[in-house]
Amino acid sequence: IDEELLGDGHSYSPRALHSWLTRVLYNRRSKINPLWNTVLIAGVDGGESFLGYVDLLGVAYEAPSVATGFGAYLAQPLLRAELERDRDRDQLPTREEARELLERCLKVLYYRDARSFNRYEVATVTEKGVELEGPLTLEANWDIAHVV
Amino acid sequence: AYIANRVTDKLTPVHDRIFCCRSGSAADTQAVADAVAYQLAFHSVELEEPPRVRTAARLFQQSCYRYREELSAGIIVAGWDPRRGGQVYVVPMGGLLLRQPFAVGGSGSSYIYGFLDATFQPGMSRSQCQEFVARALALAMVRDGSSGGVIRLAAITEEGVERTVLAGSDLP
Numbered sequence: 599i600d601e602e603l604l605g606d607g608h609s610y611s612p613r614a615l616h617s618w619l620t621r622v623l624y625n626r627r628s629k630i631n632p633l634w635n636t637v638l639i640a641g642v643d644g645g646e647s648f649l650g651y652v653d654l655l656g657v658a659y660e661a662p663s664v665a666t667g668f669g670a671y672l673a674q675p676l677l678r679a680e681l682e683r684d685r686d687r688d689q690l691p692t693r694e695e696a697r698e699l700l701e702r703c704l705k706v707l708y709y710r711d712a713r714s715f716n717r718y719e720v721a722t723v724t725e726k727g728v729e730l731e732g733p734l735t736l737e738a739n740w741d742i743a744h745v746v
Numbered sequence: 747a748y749i750a751n752r753v754t755d756k757l758t759p760v761h762d763r764i765f766c767c768r769s770g771s772a773a774d775t776q777a778v779a780d781a782v783a784y785q786l787a788f789h790s791v792e793l794e795e796p797p798r799v800r801t802a803a804r805l806f807q808q809s810c811y812r813y814r815e816e817l818s819a820g821i822i823v824a825g826w827d828p829r830r831g832g833q834v835y836v837v838p839m840g841g842l843l844l845r846q847p848f849a850v851g852g853s854g855s856s857y858i859y860g861f862l863d864a865t866f867q868p869g870m871s872r873s874q875c876q877e878f879v880a881r882a883l884a885l886a887m888v889r890d891g892s893s894g895g896v897i898r899l900a901a902i903t904e905e906g907v908e909r910t911v912l913a914g915s916d917l918p
Binding site: 712738742 | 749755891895896911
């Protein structure tokens with residue numbers, strides 16, 4: 599993806615990048631020599647926001663919410679409940695709502711995924727570009743330890 | 747790996763002033779600990795005095811060695827008795843019995859042997875011991891994926907047992 603080198607003003611749209619990645623990953627898996635990754639693509643292209651998923655098997659799709667690893671089991675249900683709850687499919691959450699939702703998901707993952715840590719970063723993708731926040735630390739609630 | 751219980755209590759009493767620290771299979775260690783607790787209760791009635799920590803450790807060892815092929819249990823027995831005061835015995839997988847100044851077990855223990863050997867001093871005070879244990883566990887919890895959650899401490903003396911919990915921001 600070294601398109602910057604050409605300097606010809608052309609670049610991949612998020613959708614095109616996703617498509618290209620899908621081809622690469624699927625063809626590698628078909629040669630029984632996979633690139634062992636799960637990739638999420640988040641982008642904005644001319645006002646339209648895009649969220650895509652591709653993995654080592656070449657499984658690829660677009661959805662209002664995406665997650666990898668343990669997140670697929672624990673966070674997706676939370677994300678889908680929030681995003682598809684009594685709102686029109688095109689109504690996106692506000693930045694604050696999305697942030698709060700993300701933190702809730704990350705907290706659950708910290709509690710339940712053995713291979714997790716309590717530090718995280720957040721990237722917000724808009725027309726203007728990518729804004730990276732962090733590293734931030736998750737506040738965990740251990741009150742139940744006293745009930746055991 | 748899924749964490750079924752993030753606040754498990756792995757410090758199990760087998761008598762008033764004798765506890766065991768369980769690692770390995772939860773099912774195996776619970777079963778053995780229950781059996782030893784029963785045996786100790788019976789034994790202390792016969793003896794008409796509190797059982798020795800060494801006796802508790804020996805009881806653990808006898809089960810862990812006899813059934814060594816079937817079990818997956820790493821146990822540390824610690825407590826206080828009038829005969830020898832505070833003691834620590836380790837019964838690792840395989841069923842050997844050994845008394846030690848201090849002991850650690852479980853997958854996270856591998857990461858802290860350096861810290862332990864460099865930091866331990868015989869004759870530490872109660873609070874020094876508690877700080878030593880908390881720091882050691884916190885280090886293991888950071889590095890070992892299979893270690894985490896809260897730190898449970900049980901301080902056992904002639905006076906009795908005092909249990910504390912360190913969680914989240916309390917951790918060193």
